[in-house]
Amino acid sequence: MEGQWHRRMGHPCAQMTNQAIFNALCYELAMWAADKRPSLRLQPWFVMLINWCKPDWTAWKTEQTIKKVDEQASTLVKQWEKEERETIATKLASKAQELFPAATITPLPDAIIPSVMIVHEAPESASDDVKALGGELRITWTLDGLK
DSSP states (O other): HHHHHHHHTTOTTOOOHHHHHHHHHHHHHHHHHHOOOOGGGGHHHHHHHHHHHHHHHHHHHHHHHHHHHHHHHHHHHHHHHHHHHHHHHHHHHHHHHHTTTTSEEEEESSSSOOOOEEEEETEEEEEEEHHTTSSSSEEEEEEETTT
């Protein structure tokens, strides 16, 4: 009884007890039964049941709603972070393509910091050893000071 008093009085450390969850489910079941048989709403025992269980149902419903909202917010934040990383990498790639038109540019949005990979083919005048390595490769998150 004391736990229910704490919840009803809005005690900050209140947690859903088994009794509170049972009351919430009784409320749900009672409302479902009332939808099927509206005359139940006029019964004194039904009104008492609803009045007794509603605070626990409200707390339970609020808790469930907050959990769903938290999950949705977490999903949105991850999606926004991914979109932002892709946008940054794409902008960086387009700037790199302007600076190095002959190079192969690859955006790297999933790197620790959104980056870009710049690959220059080895010039024809390069030695066979340099050509075997495939030319110059740069991975950078900023284009400041490059050229």
